[in-house]
Amino acid sequence: MSFDVTRLLIAHDRDSKKRLLGISAGVAVGVSLILLIWGTYNGLLNRELRSAWTQLGPQSALPFYVFSNHLPNQGAAQAELTDSQALASVSSDYYQGRSIERIMIAVPPGYTGSIPGIARIPEPGTYLASPALAALINSVPADQLASRFGTLRGVISDAALASPDSLVVLIGQSPASVSQTSNAKIVTEFTGAIYGGNVNYLTLAIIGAIATLIPVLLLVGIVTGLGVAQRRERFATLRLIGAPPGVVSRIAASETALTSTLGAVAGVIFALLLAPLAAKIPIDGMTFFVSDIVLDPLSVGLVAVVTIVVTTLVAWMRARRVGFGSLGTTQQQHEKPPRAFALIPLILGIVAVLTPAATSKVQGFLHRDDLAIFTGFSRPEFYILGGFVLTTIGLLVAGPYLTFLTSRLAAHQARSAAGVVAFNRIRRLPRAMFRSVSGLVAALFLVTVFATAVTTVYRATALADDAEHLSMSTLISRPLADPTPEQMRVLNDAPGVTHAGLGLFSLETSAGLYFTRTDAQRLGLMTATQGATITTDYVEVNSGIENNEPVAVREAPGVLATELENSILFVATDGTPANVEKARTSVILSDIEMYTSPSTRSELQANDMDTLASSFATLANIGILITALISVVSLAVATIGGVLDRRRIFGLLRLMGMPVRTLRRIIASETALPFVTVFGVCIALGVTVAWAIVTGLSPNRTIDWPDPSFHVVIALSLALAALSIAATLRSAEKHTGISATRYE
Incomplete structure (x- = not known):
């Protein structure tokens, strides 16, 4: 019955169809981004698992000099291998600044082991190359690259490579040759750990995923609230003609379920279509296989179902909370003023994220046992992850309280009609008003975190190339x-x-x-x-x-x-x-x-930095792009939704003689005050959290103030936000004219 009533309510209502289309579009964008972000995170794990064999099985390998009691520079040593053992070493090679992973291997004639994704071990004097390296070898003269390896015998399959861009060579050698390398190992099983066992890298990957997901979730939450006043009036009408509250709630839920389902399906399709493009985005200098980005059907279905269920449940709860009277009254209810308790999550998050960094500074070095003594917990990455999430959420929770305090002060000082209307509405509805700029607030905080933390890379990788330094070509x-x-x-x-x-x-x-x-x-x-x-x-x-x-x-x-x-x-x-x-x-x-x-010097520096910090730099740039774009879209959607919800009130004000410019000032003030309230807080918190992450994970590193590109990103985001508000003002003028008010 609920779906039938819902269909009747919107069948001949053009505005309702537009509103539902907007909700579906927002859900589609949200679902597609969630799938792509989750897929990218899984892709990072998958490519690490595929290429882990190059770590030479740290749990099942023994350095050759320990095995033979013979150091590499002491001359040749006899390497007696069993059928299950291989002698291998890993080193780096370069071609015009590009790093090549070079694995030398020697196996006995009856070798019974295997390397995942490699059908046959190359014989001495021959090698296998990754497709990207094979193409590079074929494109340049032999004395510049190919002569280093021997005779090409085939390519390494994708199952053994991290990325289509991977430059990997597996060179067959004699045991005597491999034993003379500095890091030769006796390997019984070619395995490895994700990110080489580097927990810090995994921590940064999770932080990047969380940071880009938060603005997406805010966008979904904002678009599902479109047209709340219009729905409130429709539901009040249903109550007036005798519909029980339960029926009204079910109608609201069924309406949202339908639009969310359409949006989720569209989002899945968009994610599949965008996966080939997303796979081309390099992280750590490497792109992805498309199969890495595309999630399995179970995960895709889980995201779609959870999105539909959550949005439907939220719509049902909102309808239940409205509390329509028996006559279907629709007066807007004031929000309960937020309390100072809203600051608790933010404070806890700041304390948690600062704990590892503060401990490392107190001790002079970060040691898990020292951290355990100070805090009772020995895993700093958990503090950093939990603190980062709590700080981000705490900022959004504390925002309405700070907005409430600021609006109350501003309302007392208001001397214009626009100020009186805008600031008093913010004072009565601080949560709703802050929600409209929550995407921009989250973006400002996250962009500051990313842009500040990445300065540790720029400082470390700055190389001087002048007559006073060793030539970069030596x-x-x-x-x-x-x-x-x-x-x-x-x-x-x-x-x-x-x-x-x-x-x-x-x-x-x-x-x-x-x-x-x-x-x-x-x-x-x-x-x-x-x-x-x-x-x-x-x-x-x-x-x-x-x-x-x-x-x-x-x-x-x-x-x-x-x-x-x-x-x-x-x-x-x-x-x-x-x-x-x-x-x-x-x-x-x-x-x-x-x-x-x-x-060269630059290659040595790149090799040293091509780890934790440079990985953060790539994640930071992606995070800045996503959060900035989504924040502007969220602001535009929220502002337009607020205007449409109050078009009757604005129309009556204009009918009473309020100039259009005053109406514009009201809308601009309602958007600006919540954002200005936390602007400084966002930047200060962003710099603090960035320092805590960098220092907590790597105590020897420090940060600097973001470079000018940070100010450009902030200025561009604010400019786009201003343009979206300007477009909203035109919409407000159109929907609050005399003809629109007469129709209302």
């Missing part, structure tokens, strides 16, 4: 043993190499690196003036030049070659991309056994 590598003069002569004659020199450490002092004067000059470490004034055979250079320290050269008199060892290899190039890669290939193919892969 390759750096650490040999397992000091190269012989003959090996250095051959390397200096190799393709792409302008000059190869050694920086050595002294056995007598703990000073910097020592170079021969010739090497220092040809590597570009000395200026022409220094070359003319320094006459010692060796010069001393500060050891931080491979990081980001300026080069400082001074004379080193009395230093003997026999006092120097533990070399670092520096290879200068002419700076062209082709010759840098040729030189890198020459180093890899040389007789010099390397402890680390030859890489």
Whole structure:
């Protein structure tokens, strides 16, 4: 019966159809975004699980030097493997700044183990490459990349790769060759942990998902409340003709259930259509397989059903709470004034999220046992997650109370008709008025968190590229043993190499690196003036030049070659991309056994930063985009809904002679006051929470004030919000004219 009555109520009501269409559209957007966000989070987990084999089974692997009691730089060792054991090592390689995951493997003839997603282990001298790497190899000359690996024997299937963009190579080698690498392991099972067991990474992934979901849920909540005054009048009419309260509630529920079902179905379709585009968004520099983004049917159905049930239940409860009288009165009821208790969730959230960071500062370092002593709980990530959620929700819960206090003060000071009407309405309905800007408030807070936290990446990755620093085209590598003069002569004659020199450490002092004067000059470490004034055979250079320290050269008199060892290899190039890669290939193919892969300063820095902080940067940019866009849409929907709900009142005010400009000021004031009330609070909380997250997860890191792009995002969001309000004002003028009021 409820659906039949609902159909009759809206069959010939054009405004009702528009309202229901708006609700369906809002639910569709919400459901599609929820599915895509959940799918992206699952995609992060799935790609970590697929590529976990490259961790070489940390629970089932033993370093080769422990197994053989033989260090890599002590010469060849006999690697006796059983049929279930493999000898493998993982290292990084590079091509024009792009990182290549390089796995060397040696197995016995009767090997019985396997690698997930790889049908056959490559034989010595051959390799398997990921599709993206195979395409890259085919697109460049062999001496720039392909010659490093051997003979291509096939591609690695998608089942063993994190992403379509993954650059992975599995190289078959002899046991003797692999045993000489610095991190060779005896592996019995190729397994690994999600995010390499890094709980901090998982924490950031969850924070990113929660942060982008909150504005989406706010949008769904706002759109389901469209036309509340219109529905209240219809339901009052039903009560007037004798409909029991239960019937009215069921009609409200059935109306919402129908629109939510249509919206949920449309949302599922939109999510499926948008999945290929969402899969192209890179996180950690890698895109997704489309299958990673698309959820399984059970999860899709769960999201759709929960959305329908929750929106229907909310509509039913709202109808029950209205409490229509026997005559169907529809006077708007005042909200119960919010109390100071509304601040409790916010305070608890701030305390929780600050606990790990504060503990690390008090102790000087973060240790789980110390945290347990201070707080009784040994997992700081739980504090950070719980505190972040509580702070975000607490801000939305405390907003109406702060808005109520501000509006009461503003109402006493109001001197214009617009101020009296607007501020007193906010005072009577603080929750409803704050709800209209809740999306913008959440966006401001979350954008501040993201933009501030990401400054730890920008600060750490800022590299100087000038004459005072080591050239960005110079390759750096650490040999397992000091190269012989003959090996250095051959390397200096190799393709792409302008000059190869050694920086050595002294056995007598703990000073910097020592170079021969010739090497220092040809590597570009000395200026022409220094070359003319320094006459010692060796010069001393500060050891931080491979990081980001300026080069400082001074004379080193009395230093003997026999006092120097533990070399670092520096290879200068002419700076062209082709010759840098040729030189890198020459180093890899040389007789010099390397402890680390030859890489430039920028590649070393990228490798160090391509973890926790850079992952946060990607999530931050996505979060900023989603929250800013949704907040503007939410504000526009809420403002239009408020105007339509009060068009009779506004129409009567205009009929009594109120100018249109006064009506505009009322609407603008009702939107501006709740937002201005918490503007400063949002920014202060955002900076505080960002510092707490960064410091709590990585005590050695710190933050800075957001760069100018943050102000651009805030200004753009406010401008879009102003445009949406301006569009709403035009709608208000249209729907409150004399003809509209006469119709009412």
